[in-house]
Amino acid sequence: MMHMTNFQMTIQQWRKRWAYQPWFRRYECLALGLAVWVVAALLFLPPFGRPAPLGAAGVILWYLAGFTMAGVLLTDREKPILLKRATSLSVIILFFWLFYRYSGTRWDRVQAQFFDFSRMDGVWEMYAQGLLVTLQVAIVAAVLSIIFGLTFGILRTLGNPVINLFLGLHIDIFRALPLIVSMVLIFYALPFVGIRLPAFWAAVLALVLMNSAYQAEIFRAGIESIPRGQIDAARALGLGPGATMRHVILPQAFKIVIPPLTNNLVSLVKDTAVAYVITVPELLTNAQQAVTWKRTPTPLILSMFVYLATLIPLIHLTRRLERRLNAGNTR
Amino acid sequence: MNAAPETRSDTTRAPMIEARGIHKYFSGTHVLRGINARVAHGEVVALMGRSGSGKSTFLRCLNRIEEPSEGDVLIDGTIITDLRTDVNSVRADIGMVFQDYNLFPHMTALENVALGLIHVRKRPRSEAQDLAASALTQVGLADHLTKYPNQLSGGQQQRVAIARSLAMRPKAILFDEPTSALDPEMVHEVLDVMRTLASEGMTMVVVSHEIGFLRKVADQLIMFDDGVVIERGPTARVLDAPEHARTREFLGALK
Numbered sequence: 069m070m071h072m073t074n075f076q077m078t079i080q081q082w083r084k085r086w087a088y089q090p091w092f093r094r095y096e097c098l099a100l101g102l103a104v105w106v107v108a109a110l111l112f113l114p115p116f117g118r119p120a121p122l123g124a125a126g127v128i129l130w131y132l133a134g135f136t137m138a139g140v141l142l143t144d145r146e147k148p149i150l151l152k153r154a155t156s157l158s159v160i161i162l163f164f165w166l167f168y169r170y171s172g173t174r175w176d177r178v179q180a181q182f183f184d185f186s187r188m189d190g191v192w193e194m195y196a197q198g199l200l201v202t203l204q205v206a207i208v209a210a211v212l213s214i215i216f217g218l219t220f221g222i223l224r225t226l227g228n229p230v231i232n233l234f235l236g237l238h239i240d241i242f243r244a245l246p247l248i249v250s251m252v253l254i255f256y257a258l259p260f261v262g263i264r265l266p267a268f269w270a271a272v273l274a275l276v277l278m279n280s281a282y283q284a285e286i287f288r289a290g291i292e293s294i295p296r297g298q299i300d301a302a303r304a305l306g307l308g309p310g311a312t313m314r315h316v317i318l319p320q321a322f323k324i325v326i327p328p329l330t331n332n333l334v335s336l337v338k339d340t341a342v343a344y345v346i347t348v349p350e351l352l353t354n355a356q357q358a359v360t361w362k363r364t365p366t367p368l369i370l371s372m373f374v375y376l377a378t379l380i381p382l383i384h385l386t387r388r389l390e391r392r393l394n395a396g397n398t399r
Numbered sequence: 400m401n402a403a404p405e406t407r408s409d410t411t412r413a414p415m416i417e418a419r420g421i422h423k424y425f426s427g428t429h430v431l432r433g434i435n436a437r438v439a440h441g442e443v444v445a446l447m448g449r450s451g452s453g454k455s456t457f458l459r460c461l462n463r464i465e466e467p468s469e470g471d472v473l474i475d476g477t478i479i480t481d482l483r484t485d486v487n488s489v490r491a492d493i494g495m496v497f498q499d500y501n502l503f504p505h506m507t508a509l510e511n512v513a514l515g516l517i518h519v520r521k522r523p524r525s526e527a528q529d530l531a532a533s534a535l536t537q538v539g540l541a542d543h544l545t546k547y548p549n550q551l552s553g554g555q556q557q558r559v560a561i562a563r564s565l566a567m568r569p570k571a572i573l574f575d576e577p578t579s580a581l582d583p584e585m586v587h588e589v590l591d592v593m594r595t596l597a598s599e600g601m602t603m604v605v606v607s608h609e610i611g612f613l614r615k616v617a618d619q620l621i622m623f624d625d626g627v628v629i630e631r632g633p634t635a636r637v638l639d640a641p642e643h644a645r646t647r648e649f650l651g652a653l654k
Contacts, residue, residue, distance in 0.1 A: 298503065311518050319505045320504065323505070
């Protein structure tokens with residue numbers, strides 16, 4: 069009897085809880101739908117390879133049916149979060165699986181072309197060297213462009229018309245000019261007027277010219293966002309313009325410019341790849357050489373992973389930095 | 400009422416602050432039209448007037464935070480509106496307290512107060528911090544030295560701002576509506592500090608509409624209207640028996 073009562077109680081609670089659920093949100097309906105859907109897949113899904121139009125329509129309809137059921141589940145507050153995560157993951161995986169099955173791609177050829185890791189001996193060393201050069205270009209260019217960007221940004225806030233004319237010109241030109249254009253011009257055209265730069269420094273110069281222009285604007289905006297009263301208070305204490313900038317304005321402005329600045333620095337690291345066109349032996353150049361050497365585009369795919377593996381941690385690092393600075397007590 | 404305020408100021412010496420015919424133009428508008436004023440050593444002078452009447456601009460001209468277009472300002476007998484004067488050392492000797500405190504948000508209360516001592520007075524850091532701590536103690540904030548401005552109430556922030564001026568050992572302090580941005584219950588804590596300063600003989604120029612406070616503390620009251628001084632005199636006399644119609648109008652609106 070005790071058993072019965074407990075059992076009945078559970079059923080009653082269960083009913084109470086689900087009393088206001090529409091029928092299609094009930095687990096039994098969803099389970100039934102899922103079963104029908106799986107059986108339909110087993111019976112009607114066309115075989116591997118590019119399907120006939122009718123078969124393709126069937127595949128799409130079948131995917132949409134699954135998508136709809138997932139939608140019903142995902143829009144329900146009562147369903148557990150773990151189930152929802154599993155469902156959304158399944159929907160994504162299913163998409164790629166269908167693509168794999170019905171796109172008509174010769175996957176064996178794709179693998180032979182782009183993922184042929186068997187003959188990659190010697191390539192890893194090239195990547196290491198390339199990455200080193202990439203980072204050298206990036207770090208030198210980043211440091212120089214921050215120095216110049218900050219200087220230009222401060223100079224822009226002084227309101228001197230002559231300085232503003234020259235800086236405005238620099239900023240306008242190098243924000244408008246594609247990096248690849250200025251880099252090619254610096255490396256291939258400047259020698260005609262007697263200025264001969266090594267490829268490395270030509271790449272650094274082009275990167276610094278462009279990024280200092282962007283950063284000058286970032287720093288100027290940061291400095292100008294500091295309220296007028298801060299300057300008044302500092303000047304009223306007797307601090308000179310330089311000390312006011314150093315102790316009052318810049319510490320506050322730095323915090324404001326950190327997100328756009330790190331953004332700019334990350335894209336600077338990416339932009340080092342443009343140095344490929346002027347034969348700087350950086351990552352992309354080395355990858356291209358490996359392509360010719362090994363007669364397979366696999367190294368290009370690999371270089372993509374190297375870029376991702378370098379830049380994603382960098383992006384997360386900057387995000388951590390931002391959060392740490394914002395966690396401080398100030399403002 | 401406290402003891403006759405006139406006895407506190409020393410009129411035999413050159414005035415602490417003297418303004419001679421100050422004019423100020425802001426891109427064509429004539430904001431100040433020939434203001435004269437004398438503030439004796441140890442005197443407290445109140446500036447009143449409607450918003451836009453020029454009282455704050457005049458106050459800001461006294462330490463050249465605003466550059467007067469014409470006229471001279473003399474501090475302790477020296478003309479400071481001269482291109483050759485070192486304006487920073489002049490400003491270091493005149494404190495200024497602002498309506499919205501203008502504390503430096505990236506520094507603690509102690510660092511806010513010590514900043515001027517370190518970089519203007521060139522005191523060693525440890526000595527500057529001691530002086531800053533004692534200035535903060537003087538305004539009743541000994542327990543809040545390491546707090547940042549956003550952890551302090553408005554009244555506390557304004558007292559830090561006063562301590563920041565005090566620590567520089569100024570000859571005079573300019574107050575630009577120091578209680579206007581405060582919640583009513585915090586006004587008195589700032590006014591108390593100012594009253595103590597006045598009783599210790601600090602020369603003060605105060606833009607304020609706190610009538611009760613000014614009546615007790617200010618020796619002289621100057622009424623501004625539309626860039627000119629319309630009335631001036633002992634505070635009690637101006638408050639109780641205003642001569643100018645505009646003064647009566649303004650005081651009536653305040654009550």
